Amino acid sequence: MRRGARTSQREVRKAIRNAESALNQLAPQVLDNPYPPLCPLTSDQLEEIHNASIIVLESLGIEVTSDRVRTLFRSLGGSVDETTQIVRIDGETIMALIDKAPHHFSLTPRNPANQLLIGGRRINCGLVSGPPNVHDRINGRRPGNFLDYQSLIKLGQTFNVINFFGNQSIAPTDLPANTRHLDTY
Known part of the structure; x- marks a missing residue:
């Protein structure tokens, strides 16, 4: 009987120590x-960045190293140069894809x-x-x-x-x- 009481007291002390050291959340x-x-840019500045990105995607293109992704861009009407792995895609297609993106x-x-x-x-x-x-x-x-x-x-x-x-x-x-x-x- 005494041993059970001792174990119980030990468990109580341990629980108190743990509760005192626990993080209050x-x-x-x-x-x-x-x-x-927050919008640190004006709507005109955002439009300027957007237009510049469309020019980059249409004229300069982006390097896409994934065969699968290049195939996807090609299926969407993009111009794909397999030698350089550069993909160019028109602004209308980009806007159509942006409109499909979920909020x-x-x-x-x-x-x-x-x-x-x-x-x-x-x-x-x-x-x-x-x-x-x-x-x-x-x-x-x-x-x-x-x-x-x-x-x-x-x-x-x-x-x-x-x-x-x-x-x-x-x-x-x-x-x-x-x-x-x-x-x-």
């Missing part, structure tokens, strides 16, 4: 931006309860992806390594406001560059 919730979007879409992971709505007024928070350096108050700024990568992932998983992770929260420069993107999965 709000309950997970969907975040929507209540404010109108929002969903990303659904293995657990559908964690589905993310992208677009509209929805706010999704994630870790930055791919910086080569990390900084902490003990070791200062330095090239990131696999241990730093693991620590940042754990930190991100601690906060319930983090909705998603990109490819790499830090580039683990101690891993081979040609496989590090695979080694972190």
Whole structure:
């Protein structure tokens, strides 16, 4: 009987310690931006950028290294130079494609309860992806390594406001560059 009481007291003390050290967080919730979007450019400036991009796509073209994507552009009426892999496409086709683009879409992971709505007024928070350096108050700024990568992932998983992770929260420069993107999965 005494042993059971001791275990119970031990569990109570452990629960109190854990509760005291736990991070106080709000309950997970969907975040929507209540404010109108910021637009640092005037409508004339946006139109100027848009027109310049159409000129680039029509006249200069873009290099497309994917055979599949070049075939897709060709099927849409684009001019494809297979030697240089340059694709040119007219402005009307571009505008028709832009008009078909959805205003929002969903990303659904293995657990559908964690589905993310992208677009509209929805706010999704994630870790930055791919910086080569990390900084902490003990070791200062330095090239990131696999241990730093693991620590940042754990930190991100601690906060319930983090909705998603990109490819790499830090580039683990101690891993081979040609496989590090695979080694972190």
